[in-house]
Amino acid sequence: MNNSLYLVSTQFDFNEGYYTQFVTDRCLSNIEHRHDFYEIICVLSASCIQIINGKKVECDTKSIKVISPCDRHYYESQDEGLELVVISVKREEMNLFMKAYGIDDFSYDDDYFLSAKDMQRLRNLCTQAIVSTNPLIFKNMLGIIFNSIAEYKVAIVRK
16 A cells, blocks of 8 residues: 545645545555544545444445544445545534424434445545645534434334
Protein backbone atom coordinates (compact mmCIF):
# COMPACT_ATOMS: atom_id res chain seq x y z
CA MET A 1 0.00 0.00 0.00
CA ASN A 2 1.21 3.47 -0.69
CA ASN A 3 0.56 6.19 1.82
CA SER A 4 -1.58 8.47 -0.32
CA LEU A 5 -4.19 10.59 1.39
CA TYR A 6 -6.48 12.96 -0.42
CA LEU A 7 -7.70 15.68 1.88
CA VAL A 8 -11.11 16.82 0.85
CA SER A 9 -11.21 19.84 3.09
CA THR A 10 -8.72 22.50 3.97
CA GLN A 11 -10.82 23.30 7.05
CA PHE A 12 -8.09 22.08 9.40
CA ASP A 13 -9.32 24.30 12.20
CA PHE A 14 -12.89 22.95 12.14
CA ASN A 15 -14.29 26.43 11.39
CA GLU A 16 -17.41 25.10 9.70
CA GLY A 17 -18.00 22.34 12.26
CA TYR A 18 -16.56 19.49 10.21
CA TYR A 19 -13.41 18.19 8.61
CA THR A 20 -13.53 15.72 5.73
CA GLN A 21 -11.04 13.30 4.23
CA PHE A 22 -11.14 11.02 1.23
CA VAL A 23 -8.72 8.24 2.10
CA THR A 24 -7.45 5.75 -0.45
CA ASP A 25 -4.82 3.04 -0.07
CA ARG A 26 -3.38 4.43 3.13
CA CYS A 27 -2.52 2.47 6.25
CA LEU A 28 -5.08 3.50 8.85
CA SER A 29 -4.33 4.08 12.52
CA ASN A 30 -3.81 0.92 14.56
CA ILE A 31 -3.36 3.01 17.71
CA GLU A 32 -6.38 3.21 19.97
CA HIS A 33 -7.63 6.77 20.22
CA ARG A 34 -10.77 8.82 20.80
CA HIS A 35 -12.10 12.24 19.85
CA ASP A 36 -14.35 14.89 21.32
CA PHE A 37 -16.33 14.98 18.04
CA TYR A 38 -18.32 12.53 15.94
CA GLU A 39 -16.60 10.61 13.17
CA ILE A 40 -18.65 9.24 10.28
CA ILE A 41 -16.93 6.60 8.18
CA CYS A 42 -18.31 5.60 4.77
CA VAL A 43 -16.64 2.69 3.00
CA LEU A 44 -16.65 3.21 -0.77
CA SER A 45 -14.63 0.13 -1.70
CA ALA A 46 -13.02 -2.90 -0.04
CA SER A 47 -13.45 -3.47 3.72
CA CYS A 48 -11.79 -3.01 7.08
CA ILE A 49 -12.15 -4.11 10.67
CA GLN A 50 -12.25 -1.60 13.48
CA ILE A 51 -12.15 -2.21 17.18
CA ILE A 52 -14.61 0.19 18.80
CA ASN A 53 -14.84 0.22 22.60
CA GLY A 54 -13.20 -3.22 22.61
CA LYS A 55 -15.64 -4.76 20.11
CA LYS A 56 -14.71 -5.97 16.62
CA VAL A 57 -16.77 -4.11 13.99
CA GLU A 58 -16.62 -5.09 10.30
CA CYS A 59 -17.02 -2.31 7.75
CA ASP A 60 -17.74 -3.44 4.19
CA THR A 61 -18.31 -1.58 0.94
CA LYS A 62 -21.38 0.70 1.23
CA SER A 63 -21.35 0.64 5.04
CA ILE A 64 -21.61 3.71 7.25
CA LYS A 65 -20.33 3.70 10.82
CA VAL A 66 -20.84 6.54 13.26
CA ILE A 67 -18.31 6.82 16.05
CA SER A 68 -19.56 9.00 18.90
CA PRO A 69 -17.42 11.36 20.96
CA CYS A 70 -15.24 9.50 23.46
CA ASP A 71 -15.65 6.09 21.74
CA ARG A 72 -12.25 4.40 21.78
CA HIS A 73 -11.34 2.97 18.38
CA TYR A 74 -8.62 1.82 16.01
CA TYR A 75 -8.29 -0.16 12.79
CA GLU A 76 -7.32 -3.80 13.23
CA SER A 77 -7.05 -4.63 9.53
CA GLN A 78 -7.93 -3.38 6.08
CA ASP A 79 -8.13 -4.71 2.53
CA GLU A 80 -5.92 -3.54 -0.29
CA GLY A 81 -7.69 -0.78 -2.23
CA LEU A 82 -9.72 0.47 0.74
CA GLU A 83 -11.44 3.79 0.02
CA LEU A 84 -13.12 5.75 2.80
CA VAL A 85 -14.84 9.05 3.24
CA VAL A 86 -14.25 10.15 6.83
CA ILE A 87 -16.18 13.14 8.12
CA SER A 88 -15.37 14.53 11.55
CA VAL A 89 -18.27 16.60 12.89
CA LYS A 90 -18.41 18.84 15.94
CA ARG A 91 -21.10 17.86 18.44
CA GLU A 92 -23.05 21.10 17.89
CA GLU A 93 -23.20 20.62 14.12
CA MET A 94 -24.08 16.92 14.49
CA ASN A 95 -26.90 17.79 16.89
CA LEU A 96 -28.39 20.10 14.25
CA PHE A 97 -28.35 17.33 11.64
CA MET A 98 -29.73 14.77 14.10
CA LYS A 99 -32.60 17.09 15.01
CA ALA A 100 -33.33 17.90 11.35
CA TYR A 101 -33.48 14.18 10.45
CA GLY A 102 -35.32 13.07 13.60
CA ILE A 103 -32.46 10.90 14.84
CA ASP A 104 -32.07 10.57 18.62
CA ASP A 105 -28.83 8.62 18.88
CA PHE A 106 -26.27 6.44 17.15
CA SER A 107 -24.59 3.20 17.97
CA TYR A 108 -21.49 1.86 16.25
CA ASP A 109 -23.30 -1.51 16.41
CA ASP A 110 -25.92 -0.26 13.96
CA ASP A 111 -25.36 -1.17 10.33
CA TYR A 112 -26.18 1.71 8.01
CA PHE A 113 -25.64 1.43 4.27
CA LEU A 114 -25.32 3.68 1.23
CA SER A 115 -27.11 2.81 -1.99
CA ALA A 116 -24.96 2.52 -5.13
CA LYS A 117 -26.44 5.83 -6.31
CA ASP A 118 -25.60 7.57 -3.02
CA MET A 119 -22.08 6.12 -3.05
CA GLN A 120 -21.54 7.68 -6.46
CA ARG A 121 -23.02 10.99 -5.33
CA LEU A 122 -20.72 10.99 -2.30
CA ARG A 123 -17.70 10.18 -4.48
CA ASN A 124 -18.63 13.04 -6.85
CA LEU A 125 -18.94 15.48 -3.94
CA CYS A 126 -15.52 14.35 -2.68
CA THR A 127 -14.09 15.16 -6.10
CA GLN A 128 -15.68 18.63 -5.97
CA ALA A 129 -14.49 19.20 -2.43
CA ILE A 130 -10.86 18.57 -3.37
CA VAL A 131 -10.86 21.87 -5.27
CA SER A 132 -13.31 23.81 -3.10
CA THR A 133 -13.87 24.59 0.56
CA ASN A 134 -17.52 25.54 0.00
CA PRO A 135 -19.33 24.42 3.18
CA LEU A 136 -22.43 23.50 1.14
CA ILE A 137 -20.50 20.58 -0.39
CA PHE A 138 -19.84 19.15 3.06
CA LYS A 139 -23.42 19.73 4.17
CA ASN A 140 -24.61 17.91 1.03
CA MET A 141 -22.30 15.03 1.89
CA LEU A 142 -23.80 14.86 5.38
CA GLY A 143 -27.29 15.09 3.86
CA ILE A 144 -26.65 11.97 1.74
CA ILE A 145 -25.36 10.10 4.78
CA PHE A 146 -28.17 11.22 7.08
CA ASN A 147 -30.82 10.28 4.50
CA SER A 148 -29.38 6.75 4.43
CA ILE A 149 -29.31 6.54 8.23
CA ALA A 150 -32.84 7.95 8.59
CA GLU A 151 -34.17 5.40 6.05
CA TYR A 152 -32.57 2.60 8.06
CA LYS A 153 -34.04 3.86 11.33
CA VAL A 154 -37.52 4.18 9.78
CA ALA A 155 -37.27 0.58 8.47
CA ILE A 156 -36.39 -0.65 11.98
CA VAL A 157 -39.42 1.13 13.49
CA ARG A 158 -41.75 -0.41 10.87
CA LYS A 159 -40.62 -3.96 11.71
